[in-house]
Amino acid sequence: MIDFTLSEEQEELRRTVERFARETVAPVIGDLYERGEFPYEIVAAMGKMGLFGLPFPEEHGGMGGDYFTLCLALEELARVDSSVAITLEAGVSLGAMPIYRFGSDAQKAEWLPRLTSGERLAGFGLTEPGGGSDVPGGMRTTARLDGDSWVINGSKAFITNSGTDITAFVTVTAFTGDGEISTILVPNGTPGFTVGRKYSKVGWSASDTRELSFDDVRVPAENLVGERGRGYAQFLRILDEGRIAIAALSVGLAQGCVDECLRYVREREAFGKEIGRYQAIQFKVADMETRAHTARLAYYAAAAKMLAGENFKKEAAIAKLVASNAAMDNARDATQIFGGYGFMNEYAVGRFYRDAKILEVGEGTSEVQRMLIARALGLPPA
Secondary structure, eight states, rough: OOOOOOHHHHHHHHHHHHHHHIIIIIIHHHHHHHOOOOOOOHHHHHHHGGGGGGTTTTTTTOOOOHHHHHHHHHHHHHTHHHHHHHHHIIIIIIIIIHHHHHHOOOHHHHHHHHHHSSSSEEEEEEEEBBBBBTTTOOOEEEEEETTTEEEEEEEEEEEESSSSEEEEEEEEEOOOEEEEEEEEEEEEOOOOOOEEEEOOOOSSSSSOOOEEEEEEEEEEGGESSSSTTTTHHHHHHHHHHHHHHHHHHHHHHHHHHHHHHHHHHOEETTTEEGGGGGGHHHHHHHHHHHHHHHHHHHHHHHHHHHTTTOOOOHHHHHHHHHHHHHHHHHHHHHHHHHHGGSSSTTTTHHHHHHHHHHGGGGOHHHHHHHHHHHTTTTTOOO
């Protein structure tokens, strides 16, 4: 039987992040979001709080926590804004985690203290303009060993945290032989490595997302992350973990929709009374709370299996699928409850609505999650 009761330390962390999100993020994020500005001051504050180091050992500058503790922080941040939450999520699970999981001692010593402190960020270059869900089939980026250097050519798309003023490097997946995929660390500013302009996105407007290109980019052979030819296994592990984190973020957005609606239905009047007194509204809010609660249990269960060292691929896919659907459904219902005000930029639910859809796409679409669940059940490839 799994005990989902939070420890005193976890509950204290959750309350601390909840207060930070309410008092520090909420007052400024609306303006940053509408201007499409990266939240540098918020990132610096999260670094000082130790959020970027939550799941890492103290020897690497971390807080000595675990991945579940990171998920608790992501949920609380996303209750207010998921642009900030995805910046933390990508900074940890896609930026620092590949170095921690697979990097050499020298790479860990050089980079982890700066990443776990939030001083620097890193990107994870997997998706390409012509290949997303079909990686590695759609991947075209190559790296050839030339003496003591890797020479990289290709491009990557939709890479989070890859072009900020504090981005240190991007880890790039590339073909290094016939059917062989490896991961290579490419520092920003390396000749031939071009960071494209920031995408103009429907949502997550305060986060950094770029296209990257590599034209005969030369980096030292020791920039290989882990063993040559192990890149495929590496990114599968990173994505499985990341799906739990995205599920937590999705739960935060779903719960944020409930929070906003509970405030609104007690203030808004129609036909002579508060709209929260109407059963139709009560049922809708009850359904929203049920979705958020159910999705939370799903990511708690996935995280528990992960931390127990068990195979958690199916549970991670279930959590990501259930939670992203909950976020999308709750954002839609919240907008409906707010009526015309839900379509206005100054209300958080409008931001939630714009942000929710990407949760059903990023780090594995809902269709990919269903495919993974079917495979785990022993069903054959379609």
